[in-house]
Amino acid sequence: MSEEKRILIIDDEPGICQTMADILESHGYQAISTGLGRQAIDLAAKQDFMAALIDINLPDISGTDLLRTLKEQSPEMACIIMTGCGTMEHAIDAIKAEAYDFFVKPIDIDQILHRLKGIEEKQSLKHELADKTAEIEEHRNLLSKALKELSGIISNVSESKDFGIRFQNPDLQPCFEIKGCARKECPCYGGEPRRCWQIAGTYCGGVVQGEFASKYHDCSLCEVYKHATSDPVFMIGEEFNNMMHILESKNNELLDAYDSLKNAQSQMVQQEKLATIGQLAAGVAHEVNNPVGFITSNLGSLGKYTGRLTDFIKELSAMVESMGSDEEVARLKSLKKKIKLDFIVEDITDLIKESLDGADRVKKIVQNLKSFSRSDEKEHKYVDIHECIESAVSIAWNELKYKCTVEKDYSELPHVPCYPHQLNQVIMNLLVNGAQAIEDQGKITIKTWQEDDSACISIADTGCGIAEENLEKIFEPFFTTKESGKGTGLGMSIASDIMKKHNGGIRVESEVGRGTTFTLRLPLGQEA
Secondary structure, three states: OOHHHEEEEEOOOHHHHHHHHHHHHHOOOEEEEEOOHHHHHHHHHHOOOOEEEEEOOOOOOOHHHHHHHHHHHOOOOEEEEEEOOOOHHHHHHHHHOOOOEEEEOOOOHHHHHHHHHHHHHHHHHHHHHHHHHHHHHHHHHHHHHHHHHHHHHHHHHHHHHOHHHHOOOOOOOOHHHHOOOOOOOOOOOOOOOOOHHHOOOOOHHHOOOOOOOOOOOOHHHOHHHHHHOOOHHHHHHHHHHHHHHHHHHHHHHHHHHHHHHHHHHHHHHHHHHHHHHHHHHHHHHHHHHHHHHHHHHHHHHHHHHHHHHHHHHHHHHHHHHHHOOHHHHHHHHHHHHHOOHHHHHHHHHHHHHHHHHHHHHHHHHHHHHHHHOOOOOOOOEEEOHHHHHHHHHHHHHHHHOOOEEEEEEOOOOOOEEEOHHHHHHHHHHHHHHHHHHOOOOEEEEEEEEEEOOEEEEEEEEOOOOOOHHHOOOOOOOOOOOOOOOOOOOOHHHHHHHHHHHOOOEEEEEEEOOOEEEEEEEEEOOOOO
């Protein structure tokens, strides 16, 4: 059994370990279980595991401490926390310890299998990416070595044949002069002699030519090439020049491909972390929703009971005042005044109403958090853009409320086809960036409108702005204007990729000291 399919189960309940092991093995995994954290550390030191399922309450060590130890020992192992008492503190500790996921007992084994399948696919993709990167690196090294060897050969020719002077090649004449060409738009027209066979976009042969070695016209038959290589020494020099040109072009292509792969790998890691946080947030939101529900219900019942008690107290007071002696009535009024009964009866209704309002606000926050954190949602569907904006504002509110006011100018829009979670991610990124750009107090304005066949969203801040020389760079991977350690430089790159995925676009306008405006465009009625 490959270590890629090996799962470590750590739970002090033997029945749970055995049940999960049987199910995992029936799906092609090798399951090894233990009830002790120390024994799990020893097992992980002796053999590789694809993933570990960790109970947070163990007899000899806490699940969170075990998680940290296993991640230090085996960074590639995906660790999933299981607990019967999922709290916000547990979830936050798990996130800090780099947990892959967080499940509350009783465990849904189908969800476990789904997560393991995802881990398996991601590890396979990482291995494939690593192999591809190694292959490209090997090719690049080979090309660099070949380039260096050819440079050495050219140097030897220069030393023995006075090749440095001959590289100037006096026989290399301007092609437009030799051929009598008058096409001024050709790259070779006018100026110093150039090796036209190495230049793309020339018009030789009556058609536009491509890069060197992929031209439609055979340059070796051209009188310009024949004239430049009439001397055998010059021919050798030009042949080496051609080889060098090809190698340099291919090496540059490989460097670009290598950089693209590194950028893609970094973006994949960043998106994987965002997805994991989203999954953990959704689990926490689900757990918060339950107590909020019964608190709201109890407050409703308490309001009804309070009303009845208030009516009873009023009726009882009226009876005492009508039937009791003057002394008893006076004592009753004195007691009511002493304990501030009238104020309590009036205030208790307001307290319950305010508490119900607060519980309702918590419920809305939880609903927005659950909606925003649907990181596994791959469905492309029609959504209300304004709901996406409200969800993103709610999630980012803690970042916004101390720095700025948020003004909204919504126009009536039809539902837009998109991936809601990804659109939420873009909007929240722009909101947080806008808040961070404001030093003291400012304003963020969100505006929506329809333009032709597109829905448009603009997010404008009154922050410090972006220098003109940086405007074209902000969508490049790893470029950031933030201080070191405060930004990955991937947020805007990912946002740009998401908008391209939607067949839409993102543009930026900014003025230093006055603020920045980002405008998103999403096509209406078009599948991404």
